[in-house]
Amino acid sequence: MSTTAEAFLTEISAPGRPVEEFLNYIDGQWVKCRSARTFDNSNPAHTDELIGRFQASTALDAEDAVNAATAAFEDWRKTTPSQRAKILNKAADYLEANAQRFGEELSREEGKSVALGKDEFLRAAQTFRFYAIEGQTFGGETYPQDDGNMMVYSQREPLGVVSVISPWNFPASIPARKIAPALITGNTIVFKPSSDAPLSGLRLVEALVEAGIPKGVINYITGRAGDVGPIITTSKSIRAISFTGSTQAGMHIHRTVHLTTRLQMELGGKNPLIVMEDADLDQAVELAIKGGFSLTGQACTGTSRVIVMKAVKEAFTKKLVERVKTLKIGPGHQPGMDLGPLATAKQLETVLHYLDIGRQEARLLCGGERLTGAPYDKGYYVTPAVFDKVTQSMRIAREEIFGPVIAVIEADNFASAMAMANDSEYGLSAAIATRNPRYMHDFANNIQSGTVKINRTTTGNLVNAPFGGMKNSSTSTFRESGRVGLEFFTQTKVVYRGL
Numbered sequence: 113m114s115t116t117a118e119a120f121l122t123e124i125s126a127p128g129r130p131v132e133e134f135l136n137y138i139d140g141q142w143v144k145c146r147s148a149r150t151f152d153n154s155n156p157a158h159t160d161e162l163i164g165r166f167q168a169s170t171a172l173d174a175e176d177a178v179n180a181a182t183a184a185f186e187d188w189r190k191t192t193p194s195q196r197a198k199i200l201n202k203a204a205d206y207l208e209a210n211a212q213r214f215g216e217e218l219s220r221e222e223g224k225s226v227a228l229g230k231d232e233f234l235r236a237a238q239t240f241r242f243y244a245i246e247g248q249t250f251g252g253e254t255y256p257q258d259d260g261n262m263m264v265y266s267q268r269e270p271l272g273v274v275s276v277i278s279p280w281n282f283p284a285s286i287p288a289r290k291i292a293p294a295l296i297t298g299n300t301i302v303f304k305p306s307s308d309a310p311l312s313g314l315r316l317v318e319a320l321v322e323a324g325i326p327k328g329v330i331n332y333i334t335g336r337a338g339d340v341g342p343i344i345t346t347s348k349s350i351r352a353i354s355f356t357g358s359t360q361a362g363m364h365i366h367r368t369v370h371l372t373t374r375l376q377m378e379l380g381g382k383n384p385l386i387v388m389e390d391a392d393l394d395q396a397v398e399l400a401i402k403g404g405f406s407l408t409g410q411a412c413t414g415t416s417r418v419i420v421m422k423a424v425k426e427a428f429t430k431k432l433v434e435r436v437k438t439l440k441i442g443p444g445h446q447p448g449m450d451l452g453p454l455a456t457a458k459q460l461e462t463v464l465h466y467l468d469i470g471r472q473e474a475r476l477l478c479g480g481e482r483l484t485g486a487p488y489d490k491g492y493y494v495t496p497a498v499f500d501k502v503t504q505s506m507r508i509a510r511e512e513i514f515g516p517v518i519a520v521i522e523a524d525n526f527a528s529a530m531a532m533a534n535d536s537e538y539g540l541s542a543a544i545a546t547r548n549p550r551y552m553h554d555f556a557n558n559i560q561s562g563t564v565k566i567n568r569t570t571t572g573n574l575v576n577a578p579f580g581g582m583k584n585s586s587t588s589t590f591r592e593s594g595r596v597g598l599e600f601f602t603q604t605k606v607v608y609r610g611l
């Protein structure tokens with residue numbers, strides 16, 4: 113075991129280290145849940161380390177949160193955009209000042225590196241600042257008409273109480289890009305983070321509390337989806353739900369909500385990278401590595417299919433495998449790691465299951481082993497895997513795995529590569545590696561994907577640009593992120609004002 117790994121183990125197994133209990137935030141108070149029951153969350157890099165004890169809320173707590181948000185709405189909607197922007201900016205100051213500490217916590221609860229954790233909190237702060245500005249210029253229109261004694265205009269109004277439901281893989285930046293546009297437009301919020309990474313979401317709420325957000329405007333509850341989910345999705349007071357998570361959970365919510373509840377859903381992906389015969393192969397390998405294995409393959413926009421032209425497939429695959437063998441895997445707290453652990457025991461089980469399927473369906477070129485021995489024994493570590501001889505009909509080419517697994521698929525030409533790329537129930541992100549402007553153009557115009565990357569990784573997107581997918585990757589109505597992210601949280605009222 114290396115010295116750094118030893119230090120890591122000593123640090124986390126320090127005897128007597130107290131386990132902190134974290135509370136819900138309802139109606140302006142940090143409170144225990146009514147049953148006073150808690151659940152523990154542990155570090156996926158070393159499950160002996162408890163991150164904290166969180167409230168095992170039930171329907172009663174969820175009702176308290178919804179009631180608090182309902183009561184706070186009337187006053188909050190009457191605050192001015194600049195008053196709301198001031199709170200978002202102060203919260204952003206707080207997140208920036210604490211980004212290192214919060215980034216370390218994020219790394220411990222989710223498994224990604226400290227640098228990525230810190231970066232996520234900085235992006236959350238950037239998102240708060242972006243909406244603080246955009247929200248102040250987001251309004252209605254005036255409509256020309258024939259009556260000189262009348263003015264017709266529209267105004268954007270908040271919806272009311274909205275639920276924010278987020279996954280574990282980006283536990284700070286995903287809720288931030290829902291919470292900020294909801295608040296700046298005058299909505300009140302019930303926020304439920306994933307039970308697998310609830311602390312980062314709490315830090316976002318803490319930032320807003322420090323910034324002086326009035327009571328009831330943001331409410332934070334932790335607990336099992338089965339316990340709190342029905343209330344925060346089907347209560348009559350909930351006017352909208354902004355959800356990011358699995359397609360399965362999204363579909364369940366979609367089936368159970370009221371007809372008039374507005375839905376924004378960011379779901380799964382099976383994102384392709386096409387490598388053309390004219391591509392810079394070294395660059396293409398880096399796109400595959402970064403897109404497929406950063407965040408240990410647990411990004412919804414992660415590259416999971418690499419569709420390579422026959423003419424360069426052998427050369428590309430050889431370079432890819434050589435590069436994969438240089439990747440370092442270890443705890444997020446250890447500097448210099450390329451991959452961390454998988455985030456949960458369930459995720460480990462899923463990935464191992466798909467590795468078995470892949471071994472039967474295709475040919476494993478490298479990786480795919482569960483790591484053993486210190487410091488890996490107590491964590492959810494799997495080495496990055498590359499499968500060759502994959503066809504588009506195989507399960508590893510069709511189903512979302514959400515782990516460090518790349519399927520290499522051979523294509524005869526651009527047209528067949530496009531057909532395979534589009535042969536998916538998902539359409540979140542897609543990339544191409546090429547030097548040919550013709551391919552770039554045709555790819556951008558014909559790929560069925562909400563995000564299109566040319567000589568860039570499928571992962572990563574800007575705070576100021578819209579984000580969302582096609583087909584089963586998103587609900588089709590509202591994009592999130594960017595200026596359009598404000599639309600989801602508002603409704604239009606048209607005023608005919610005569611003299």
Ligand SMILES: NC(=O)c1ccc[n+]([C@@H]2O[C@H](COP(=O)([O-])OP(=O)(O)OC[C@H]3O[C@@H](n4cnc5c(N)ncnc54)[C@H](O)[C@@H]3O)[C@@H](O)[C@H]2O)c1
Nearest residue numbers: 278279280305306337341356357358361378379380381412
């Ligand atoms: N499209 C995107 O932007 C995007 C981004 C990140 C992750 N994801 C997807 O998220 C998944 C991984 O995240 P996960 O495992 O946390 O997803 P998940 O669906 O299990 O859970 C997401 C959140 O929804 C809650 N939830 C689940 N069922 C619910 C219900 N019936 N009612 C109310 N809340 C409920 C969970 O507690 C959690 O907070 C992957 O499928 C990934 O593709 C998508």
Ligand SMILES: O=S(=O)(O)c1ccc(CO)cc1
Nearest residue numbers: 282285286289411412413573
């Ligand atoms: O951190 S964010 O930029 O908000 C972001 C972008 C994309 C995804 C999809 O996994 C998650 C987070």
